[in-house]
Amino acid sequence: MSTEVKQSKSLLHSALLKVISEKLSLIALIIVGIYFLVAILTSAGILASDWNKEVGASYMPPSSSIIFGTDIFGRSVFQKVVKATETAVAIGIVVSCISILIGTTMGMIAGYFGGFIDELIVWFYTTFSSIPSIMLLVAIAFILGKGTMTVFLSLGVTSWVGLCRIVRAEVMKHKEREYVHAANAIGATHSRKLIKHILPNISHLLIINFTQTFDAAVKSEVILSFLGLGVVGRPSWGTMIDDSKLELSRGVWWQLAAATLAMFVIVLAFNILGDALRDALDPKLKGK
């Protein structure tokens, strides 16, 4: 006799369906998808591989042939914007991953073990978050020297506190649930309970946090580059905006416009997507 088991939809699956069903969030998802695709294609050298080539005189205004005009060295601003997408997406992903790794680990340890360990971690992150993050960014950039790696690390290590707090609270709640007690009863170790049982149940928080950290990281990169501490040797929206602070006085606005537009679109798309995901994933909002 065979019985048919009806697979129930996973949380992620149903969330995704919900996101797709809404027009606005679908558009946001598609935009984010395009940015990621562009980033992949540029890093593979298929798109904008010759961004460093001169296509005309310096500071040519936008025209039908050169869509966003040229920069100081006569390079196409459009190609630079496209190439900079790679930098932005890489920073977004790496920074979010670093921040999730640190935030989740610390939050889970604090929430699960409680007591002295919890106090220590809470003390650490409250102290840490009391330092203005822009000062911390600058300090880290000065110590590590400049470059893409520095931007990854400095943004990563300064953006985990929010997630850590949420994860800690969530784990505290979950560790008293029956499924954890059940796991305990069959002799599961701490690490098994944490990783195998609790983590999947709080994973929606990580996804929501990813979208938030991503666009914060993109914006922070721009600030760092504007302060002269950012990415060197490859185009980034931040360095393009840094260039334009000089160029504006000679009436060259297109580099600023192009970089800002590119940034605006992805940050907006990520915000909309983040909201939609939160609505879809947060069990408290389910059915509302």
Added chain:
Amino acid sequence: MKMRNILLTVMCSALLVLSGCTKKQDANEKVLNIVSPAEIKGYDPIQADDLYSGREISKIYEGLLQYHWLKMPYELVPNLAESLPEISKDGITYTFKLRKGVKFQDDIAFAGAKGREVEASDFVYSIKRLADSRNQATGWWVLDGKLKGLNEWREKNSKLAATNYDEEVEGVKALDKYTLQFKLAKKFPQFLYSLAMPFTYVVAKEVVAKYGKEFINHPIGTGPYILPIFDQGKKITYVKNPTFREKFYPSEASDEFKNLLSDAGKKLPLVEKVVVHVMVEPQPAWLKLNKGEIDYYSVPKDNFATAIKNNKLSDELVKKGFILEIAPQLDVTYTAFNFENKLFHNKKLRQAMYLAFDEAKSNTLFFNNTAFPAQSIIPPGIAGNIKDYKNPYKGLKLEEAKKMLAEAGYPGGKGLPEIKYDIPDSTPSRQAGEFFQKQMEQIGIKLKVVSSPWPEFQAKVKKKSVEIFGLAWGADYPDAENFLQLFYGPNKSPGANGSNYDNPQFNKEFVEATTMLDSPERTAKYEKLNKFLAEEVVALFGVHRQAYILEHGWLKNYHPTDLHHDAIQYLNIDTAKKAQLLKNF
């Protein structure tokens, strides 16, 4: 206090705070507002090896000699000395009579907190302090090997537990309270120039002893201004030194400066207060200049096209009363190699890099085509510069560059590691760095641009932790020796030879040339050395710049200058004109 009174107090103090926020310019106050385009390293004369620190130090400290403010070519005149020295026939002994009654600025380091009179022994102390190896003075190169017995004294004391300043040195002696005698180790006609440089300014022993390591932040000199507080901020405020001696604005001038004589005979300094705004980025400074908050500033590259057309100011700026000053500078920009790194001993590699660099384009992009391409290190206007000389390795000659790189052993850049290119921190520097990187990429050389704030950049060069780096050198005195010494072996870092270039043949000929008196033979020798450095491509020489400086109509007595670090004391503000002109803003 009644509630009403409390409210009144709160309101009044809020008003006070708010009125403090809106800064209004008082046109009647004689305050000079100027810009320093780099952070100040501190106020120790013996460490003043960069132009920007040198300028600040010269507001407070003084030396034996100075350059005449209104004479061109540059002419040395006495400052703390009463007159120019008596020089013995063999050119070895220089005897100075000191000006009497010159006082150090008041400070708690002195008895009764009153500055005492400067004596010949203070100069002896200051010279020894420059020589003391414990101080690691960046200015030691100016006297290295120049004064009899001074190097030996330095050597000997470096081995002792503490430096013995009481031990007499034959090369620098106080004959009496007001007589100072120098004895040179060998003839060195440029010696007098070094006595007008910040390195040899006079400091007081008591002040150095009192502040120790903090001396660098507590400048107490004899100069026209005092610095009440130095906190490495973005604004440095100097006030007039109340005990400054009787020093007067010059009454003679060469023809081009005859129009700057209206203050002749007036007591210096002419303004009460000087505010130096430390502004690394050109745009904010330019905006401040246009609001009348800064008295003069050089035209930034990105504002050039709108401000100046055919070497004339735009109508809008003329209407605001601006005056444009154009003057060639005694300087050279260059990209230097650190010769401690064996990679750069490969002459063909250096030549290939030079051939690949598009100088004309760089001149257009970064200097609006106003600079003169540098074929060698010595700028025009200094004996040793070769007129109409063309450096055979100066770019852009792309095909030759590629061939040369292949001959160097790196065809198409293969086998060459990524080279770090260090630059000071600012947007134009970063753009220049990026441009250089792009140029080198054309022949397959990969560069990584690293930018650091100016003091940190300098520290890296001193520590020899750079590979190649972009720099400019402005003359300390109008003699080719000052440029050629940048590649003289014994001047290696922390000295002025940041390239750490050391070629025995060059060193030998350099020493020979510098001990000669000014003569056609010496000029020929300078030219030979100049050409040698150019063709060895010991650095990629960029341009000799021209200063395009915009000054407000109310600023008096100003002219662009390379060597007058102490220029500020001569400047004046026409307050009536300022009030009138500010109405147009």
